[in-house]
Structures are given as C-alpha cells and as structure tokens.
Amino acid sequence: MTYPMDQIPVQIQSLIDAQENPFVLIDEKYRIVAANRAYCIRYGADETQVVGRACHEISHHSSVPCHLNGETCPHQQVFATGEGQQVLHTHYDHHNRPEHVRIQGHPIRGLSGELYLGEAIYPFAPSTAMDCNEMRMIGKSAAFLACVDNLTRVAESEASILLYGESGVGKELAAQYIHRRSSRENKTFIAVDCASITESMFESELFGHERGAFTGCVGRKLGLFELANEGTLFLDEIGEIPLSMQAKLLRVLESGEYRRVGGTETLRADVRIVSATNRDLLDMADQGQFRLDLYYRIAGIDVTLPALRERRSDIPPLAKALLSRMNGGKNFHLREDAATRLLEYDYPGNVRELRNILQKALILSDNGLITAEHIRFDANNQWIAGTSPRPSSIHSVVADQLTHTTTISELESSHISRLLEQYQGHRRKVAEILGISERTLYRKLIRYGLRN
Numbered sequence: 001m002t003y004p005m006d007q008i009p010v011q012i013q014s015l016i017d018a019q020e021n022p023f024v025l026i027d028e029k030y031r032i033v034a035a036n037r038a039y040c041i042r043y044g045a046d047e048t049q050v051v052g053r054a055c056h057e058i059s060h061h062s063s064v065p066c067h068l069n070g071e072t073c074p075h076q077q078v079f080a081t082g083e084g085q086q087v088l089h090t091h092y093d094h095h096n097r098p099e100h101v102r103i104q105g106h107p108i109r110g111l112s113g114e115l116y117l118g119e120a121i122y123p124f125a126p127s128t129a130m131d132c133n134e135m136r137m138i139g140k141s142a143a144f145l146a147c148v149d150n151l152t153r154v155a156e157s158e159a160s161i162l163l164y165g166e167s168g169v170g171k172e173l174a175a176q177y178i179h180r181r182s183s184r185e186n187k188t189f190i191a192v193d194c195a196s197i198t199e200s201m202f203e204s205e206l207f208g209h210e211r212g213a214f215t216g217c218v219g220r221k222l223g224l225f226e227l228a229n230e231g232t233l234f235l236d237e238i239g240e241i242p243l244s245m246q247a248k249l250l251r252v253l254e255s256g257e258y259r260r261v262g263g264t265e266t267l268r269a270d271v272r273i274v275s276a277t278n279r280d281l282l283d284m285a286d287q288g289q290f291r292l293d294l295y296y297r298i299a300g301i302d303v304t305l306p307a308l309r310e311r312r313s314d315i316p317p318l319a320k321a322l323l324s325r326m327n328g329g330k331n332f333h334l335r336e337d338a339a340t341r342l343l344e345y346d347y348p349g350n351v352r353e354l355r356n357i358l359q360k361a362l363i364l365s366d367n368g369l370i371t372a373e374h375i376r377f378d379a380n381n382q383w384i385a386g387t388s389p390r391p392s393s394i395h396s397v398v399a400d401q402l403t404h405t406t407t408i409s410e411l412e413s414s415h416i417s418r419l420l421e422q423y424q425g426h427r428r429k430v431a432e433i434l435g436i437s438e439r440t441l442y443r444k445l446i447r448y449g450l451r452n
Contacts, residue, residue: 013034016034016035016118019036019038020038021121022035022038022043022121023039024036024039024055024118024119024121025108025119026075026117026119027116028079030055030056030075031054032054033051039121042093042121043058043059043093044093044095045058055075059091059092059121060089061092061096071087071089072142074086074104074117075105077105078106078117079117082107083107084105085104086104086105087103088102088103088142088149089101089103091123100148100149101123102149103120103122105117105118105119106118106119137173137174137177138317139311139314139317141311141312143310143311144306147174147303147304148177151174151303154178154301154303155178155180156181156182159300160273160274160275160297160300161300161303162274162275162277163275163277163303163304164276164305165276165304165307166307166348166350167278167350168347168351168352169305169351171276172191172276175234175276176234178232178274179234179272179274182232184230184231187231187232188228188229189228189231189232189234190224190228190231190232190233190234191234192205192206192224192235193237194235194236194240194241195236195237199242199244202241202242203248205224206223206225206252206258207225207226207252207259207260207261208220208225208261209223209262210260210262211262220260221260223260225252225258225269226269228269228271229270230270231271232272232273233274234275234276235273235298236275236276237276237277237278238275238277238281238298239277239278239279239284239290243288243289246290246291247291249294250297252269253294256270256271281299282295307347307350308354312343315339315354316334318351318354319339319354319358320334322354322355323362323370326358326359326362326433327362327368332365332369332370333369334370335369337371338370338374341375357377358370360376363414363415412444412448413448413450416430416441416444416450417448419434420450427441427442427445
C-alpha cells in the first residue's frame with residue numbers, strides 16, 4: 001500500500017529525521033511524502049508546505065521533472081531498476097540562488113513493500129563560492145558539475161594540484177576556487193604566469209633578492225614564495241619554466257627552504273602549490289625539457305578542466321554573464337538566433353575566445369540587441385566585406401569610422417577609447433571590463449596611440 005501524505009509510519013520518519021544532510025522521501029509520481037528538517041530549512045519551507053508537492057518544484061523551481069530539462073534523474077533509475085544512483089545537480093535554495101549538489105538516490109521500501117526514492121543531498125558549491133575576482137565559474141552541464149565536484153574534493157587536501165586544460169578554459173579561476181575551498185582561504189592567493197618571466201629574473205621573482213644582489217638592484221625585494229606564505233601560489237604555464245630553474249623550484253617545493261638572491265639567510269615558506277599547463281609534461285620529460293622529479297612533485301593530484309565544446313549547454317548562460325560584465329551592467333538582449341549561432345562553433349580558444357567574439361558583437365549591436373548576424377567567427381581577424389551590420393548608436397565613435405573594410409584592430413581601438421572616456425581614464429577598470437591585464441591594456445594603448 002502507499003501511505004497517505006500525513007500517515008508516514010513513525011519508524012520511517014524517525015530514520016529520515018536522523019539524517020544530518022537534507023533528505024527527502026519521494027513516491028512514484030514525484031510527490032514528496034516526507035522530508036527532514038535540514039531539507040525544509042535548505043529550501044525555505046516547513047513540512048506542511050513541502051509534503052504533497054512535486055520534488056522538482058521545490059529543489060529545481062521547475063514545473064517538470066529534471067530529466068526533461070536534460071539532467072540525469074535518480075527517480076527514473078530507482079523506479080525502473082530498483083537500484084540506487086549518484087548524480088550531480090543544480091538546485092535552487094529559498095532565495096532562488098543556484099547551488100551545485102551531489103545527490104545519492106536510494107530505493108527505500110515501506111513496511112508493506114511499496115517503493116520510494118530516498119534522496120540524500122550533499123551541497124558542494126554554492127553560487128557565491130564560484131565568484132573569483134568579479135569573474136565566475138558558470139555552468140550546469142554534466143561535464144562542468146563533475147569538474148567542480150572534483151575541484152571541491154581536491155581542495156580539501158594539502159596536496160599539490162596540477163590543472164590540465166586547453167588555453168582559455170579558466171585554469172586561474174579553478175585555482176582561485178580551490179584556494180577559497182581550502183583551509184587556506186583566509187590567507188594570500190598569488191598567481192604568476194611563468195611564461196612571462198625571463199630566465200634571468202625567474203629566481204628573483206620567486207625567491208626575492210637582497211640589496212646589491214645584481215647591477216641596478218637598489219633594495220630588498222620579497223619573492224612570491226615569501227608573499228604567499230601560509231597561502232596558495234598558482235604557477236600558470238608551469239611547462240614554460242626554463243630547465244635551468246626547475247631544480248631550484250624543486251628544492252623549495254621539497255624542503256620549503258630558500259634564500260633570496262644575494263642573501264645568506266635560509267628562509268622557510270609554507271605554501272600550497274597549484275600549477276597549470278596546456279602541455280603534456282610527461283612528453284616534455286621524455287624529451288628532456290621538463291624534470292620528471294618536478295612533475296611528480298607538482299602533480300600530487302591532477303585535474304583536467306573540460307573544453308567549452310565539451311559543455312556546449314553552458315555557452316548561453318556563459319555568454320549572458322560575459323555580456324553583462326562587458327556592458328557595464330547596462331541592458332542588452334541576446335536574441336535566440338544569436339544564442340543558437342554561438343552553439344555552432346567549437347571555440348579552440350574556449351571561454352577566452354567566446355569573450356572576444358561577444359565583445360565584437362556588442363560593439364556592432366544595435367542598442368544592446370545582439371542577433372545572429374553580429375556573431376562572427378573570423379579566424380583572419382578581418383570583417384568580411386559587405387557583411388558588417390549597422391553599428392550601435394551607443395558606440396558613436398565606432399559608427400563614424402566603420403566601413404566595409406574596417407579591421408578588428410580599428411574597432412578595438414575605438415572601443416577602448418570610448419571605455420577610457422566613460423571611466424575617466426581608469427585603466428584598471430577598463431582592463432577588467434575587457435577581460436585583460438593592465439599590462440596588456442597598456443601595450444594596446446601604446447599600439448593605438450591612446451596613452452594620453
């Protein structure tokens with residue numbers, strides 16, 4: 001028999017209430033027949049408001065079951081096979097904020113043999129934890145949720161982590177997420193692009209130097225290891241570290257000890273290392289370009305970040321978030337045909353390339369309305385003659401200059417010029433909106449003659 005909603009046996013309710021995490025009992029018709037206090041608190045309702053309603057209405061804020069929205073549904077598995085299932089989902093709390101959760105679905109039999117789905121819910125990443133320096137890790141796809149779940153697990157350890165992924169997948173955001181979910185979250189996070197440090201300055205950058213250590217050295221400089229003490233040091237593009245410097249890096253990673261250049265005092269640093277690369281370090285080791293002992297030191301745990309083409313369903317929400325940030329919070333609308341066109345491309349440059357494509361589309365859009373004709377995948381960095389749509393009236397500087405032969409460089413120069421005017425020459429703010437570093441922006445200002 002199936003119990004009426006208000007007549008769940010006290011034995012079953014007692015077992016549900018004993019669960020520390022949110023737990024809910026669901027019948028064959030997706031109706032909630034019992035829930036514990038943790039579930040009611042998580043989703044902002046008391047038991048009388050939960051029992052009798054469909055589970056997808058409460059946790060997904062959806063009128064249809066989650067499998068109809070493209071998510072794997074443990075309900076189907078349990079009632080079809082009688083076997084349990086673990087899945088990753090995106091739920092919404094009572095403030096309508098998304099959170100990523102791990103669900104363990106169990107088949108549970110009533111006293112008379114009737115089958116129920118018991119769902120134990122384990123939140124692992126609220127939306128606020130995905131915010132990193134005004135950028136966000138965004139997604140609901142299975143590949144993305146599995147990656148975030150993996151990052152959450154490894155963040156809890158003290159092991160060194162090596163992030164693999166193509167250029168532009170967001171390795172620094174992942175490193176910041178690991179730091180924020182670790183025991184070092186209240187300490188310093190420092191990121192360094194190893195490819196940007198010259199071989200002659202590498203040791204000084206990492207370990208610091210004393211006054212007079214080399215020609216032109218006028219004072220003591222603290223190195224990155226010293227600055228990141230008790231925190232996290234993110235070594236991006238670690239495969240670019242010169243072979244001659246790898247032994248010195250290995251020594252400090254193994255012993256925690258180092259000396260400033262020109263110094264005699266032995267210093268110690270308690271630093272967690274997160275590294276990233278888009279290269280095959282083991283292949284480099286075979287070719288004598290990367291020390292194998294250093295590889296094993298930095299790759300205590302390795303995590304591969306999915307390429308954007310492997311999580312296409314995340315492209316529309318990513319695009320909307322990027323456009324909102326680039327447009328300074330002003331109104332815009334990504335028309336459905338534009339979102340569809342964005343799904344047709346493989347993005348070899350991943351999220352970074354998506355951002356650049358949207359930035360060009362925003363420049364050419366009409367009052368923030370972005371259509372399919374504004375979405376261009378042009379590998380030659382040149383607009384095709386006769387295809388440029390009417391530019392936005394908001395960007396009047398671009399409108400005066402745009403012709404059928406206008407290059408992306410000219411469009412970019414005009415866009416940067418307008419942003420500088422809009423933000424009273426505040427370079428850091430303009431760089432943040434463009435999604436580039438201040439150093440890269442400065443080089444562009446020199447190239448386009450906009451320094452003044």
